[in-house]
Amino acid sequence: MQRSFICLFLCFFSLFARAELTVEITQGVDEPTPIAVVPFAWSGNQALPDDIAKVVGDDLYRSGMFKVMPRDNMLSFPSDRSSLYFRDWRISGSEFIVIGRISESEGQLNVGFELYDILKEERILGEDIKANRDNLRAVGHYISDKVFEALTGVRGAFSTRIVYVTAKQLAPSNHRYRLMLADSDGHNPRTILESKEPILSPAWSQDASKLAYVSFESGRPAVYIQYLATGKREKVQSFRGLNGAPAWSPDGKKLALVLSKDGNPEVYVLDLQQRRLTRITHHFGIDTEPSWSPDGQSLIFTSDRGGQPQIYSIYLPTRDVTRLTFEGQYNARGRLTQDGRFLAMVHQNNGSFHIAVQDLRTGRVDLLTETFMDESPTIAPNGSIILYATQEGIRGVLAAVSLDGRVKFRLPSSDGDVREPAWSPFR
Structure with a gap:
C-alpha cells in the first residue's frame, strides 16, 4: 500500500520549482x-x-x-x-x-x-x-x-491565504518537496516545510493558525500538525499502512483521517485533546477523502462501495450513510461551501477530469471547467471561487473558477509546477 501510494503521488507531478504565483484572467463576467x-x-x-x-x-x-x-x-x-x-x-x-x-x-x-x-x-x-x-x-x-x-454584497476573501505543494527534481532519484504558504494572490510565498520525501493533503484549521498534512519524511506516510505562528510541528498518531487525508473539524478539536491499519482504507476521527480514535466507516470498499460539513455533524467522503467512486455523507450521531452524487461514473474529492448547499468535486466527463458543482437542494450538477486533468478543489471562505490544480501542457498550475462558472483565472508559477492547493478560512 505504501509503495503504491508513493507511485500514485509521483504520477501527478512532473518537475517542480519554488516560485511566486502570477495571475492570468482567462474569463470574467460579461459586463x-x-x-x-x-x-x-x-x-x-x-x-x-x-x-x-x-x-x-x-x-x-x-x-x-x-x-x-x-x-x-x-x-x-x-x-x-x-x-x-x-x-x-x-x-x-x-x-x-x-x-x-x-x-x-x-x-x-x-x-x-x-x-x-x-x-x-x-x-x-x-x-x-x-x-x-x-x-x-x-x-x-x-x-x-x-x-x-x-x-x-459578498464578503471579500483577498486577505486570506493559500497553501500548496511544489517539488524540484535535482537528479533522477532526488526530489525536493516544499509546502508553501502565500497570500491569496500568490504573493509573499514562504516555505513551511522542505523535504526530500513527498508532502500531501495540506488542510487548514478553522482559525487559520494551524495546518495538517501528510509527509513521507520517515519513509512511510504520517500526519503532522504545524503551528504557523511558531513553526512548531507535531506528529499525529502513526499507524501501519496508510495515514492520510487529514481534515479539521469546524471546532478545531478533531481530525478526520483515512487509515488502513485494519487492512482497508476507512475514515476515522481523532480527538486531538484526548487522543481517542474512532472508526467512522465500516465497508469493504475504499473510503477516503473526508471533509466536514459546516455544522460538524456529518462527514462527506469518497467511496467505491457502489462499484465506482462516488461521494457519500455520513451523519455522525447515527452513522447513517447517504449517497450524494449520481450523475456520471466518477465523482470524488468533495468539498462543501460554507453554507452547506453546494458540493464542489472532481467529476469525470468523456474521459477527462473536470471541476463540477452540485446544488444539494435541487441535485443539479454544473460542469465548471474545460481543462482535462483537474483535481484537488478547495473553496474560498466566502464561497465565491473554487481553486484547483490542473495541467497546462506538461506542467501543473493552479486555476480558479467561480461557483457559477462565469469567472476563470490561473495562478501559474513562472518556474515549475504547483499542486495540492488549500484555501484558508477567514482569520
Missing part, C-alpha cells in the same frame, strides 16, 4: 463593473515598498467582477473629496472610484481610503488605517475586501 482605483497620495519622503492602489486594483480585476481603469487613462489623481470632479470620471465611463492618501507620523503610516459612487456622487464608505511599511500589501487586501463587499 464587469467599471471602477477606477487612483494611486494613493503619499506625503512622505522615502518611497514606499508597495503600491496599495495597485494591490486593490489587481484584486478587484482578479475577481473578474470589475473592469479597472488603466492609470494612463486617468485625467487626474484625486486623493480627497475636494479634488474629486465627478463629471470627469463619468465621461471616462467609470461607475465607482477608490481614492486614498498615506502619511507618516513617528514611524507609523496612516492610510485613508474612500469609495465613491460616481453616478450618484455619493460616498459609499471610508476608513483610516494604521499600518507600517511591512504590511502595506495586507492593507491593500483589506481595502479590497471592504470595496468588494460594499459593491457585491
Whole structure:
C-alpha cells in the first residue's frame, strides 16, 4: 500500500520549482463593473515598498467582477473629496472610484481610503488605517475586501491565504518537496516545510493558525500538525499502512483521517485533546477523502462501495450513510461551501477530469471547467471561487473558477509546477 501510494503521488507531478504565483484572467463576467482605483497620495519622503492602489486594483480585476481603469487613462489623481470632479470620471465611463492618501507620523503610516459612487456622487464608505511599511500589501487586501463587499454584497476573501505543494527534481532519484504558504494572490510565498520525501493533503484549521498534512519524511506516510505562528510541528498518531487525508473539524478539536491499519482504507476521527480514535466507516470498499460539513455533524467522503467512486455523507450521531452524487461514473474529492448547499468535486466527463458543482437542494450538477486533468478543489471562505490544480501542457498550475462558472483565472508559477492547493478560512 505504501509503495503504491508513493507511485500514485509521483504520477501527478512532473518537475517542480519554488516560485511566486502570477495571475492570468482567462474569463470574467460579461459586463464587469467599471471602477477606477487612483494611486494613493503619499506625503512622505522615502518611497514606499508597495503600491496599495495597485494591490486593490489587481484584486478587484482578479475577481473578474470589475473592469479597472488603466492609470494612463486617468485625467487626474484625486486623493480627497475636494479634488474629486465627478463629471470627469463619468465621461471616462467609470461607475465607482477608490481614492486614498498615506502619511507618516513617528514611524507609523496612516492610510485613508474612500469609495465613491460616481453616478450618484455619493460616498459609499471610508476608513483610516494604521499600518507600517511591512504590511502595506495586507492593507491593500483589506481595502479590497471592504470595496468588494460594499459593491457585491459578498464578503471579500483577498486577505486570506493559500497553501500548496511544489517539488524540484535535482537528479533522477532526488526530489525536493516544499509546502508553501502565500497570500491569496500568490504573493509573499514562504516555505513551511522542505523535504526530500513527498508532502500531501495540506488542510487548514478553522482559525487559520494551524495546518495538517501528510509527509513521507520517515519513509512511510504520517500526519503532522504545524503551528504557523511558531513553526512548531507535531506528529499525529502513526499507524501501519496508510495515514492520510487529514481534515479539521469546524471546532478545531478533531481530525478526520483515512487509515488502513485494519487492512482497508476507512475514515476515522481523532480527538486531538484526548487522543481517542474512532472508526467512522465500516465497508469493504475504499473510503477516503473526508471533509466536514459546516455544522460538524456529518462527514462527506469518497467511496467505491457502489462499484465506482462516488461521494457519500455520513451523519455522525447515527452513522447513517447517504449517497450524494449520481450523475456520471466518477465523482470524488468533495468539498462543501460554507453554507452547506453546494458540493464542489472532481467529476469525470468523456474521459477527462473536470471541476463540477452540485446544488444539494435541487441535485443539479454544473460542469465548471474545460481543462482535462483537474483535481484537488478547495473553496474560498466566502464561497465565491473554487481553486484547483490542473495541467497546462506538461506542467501543473493552479486555476480558479467561480461557483457559477462565469469567472476563470490561473495562478501559474513562472518556474515549475504547483499542486495540492488549500484555501484558508477567514482569520
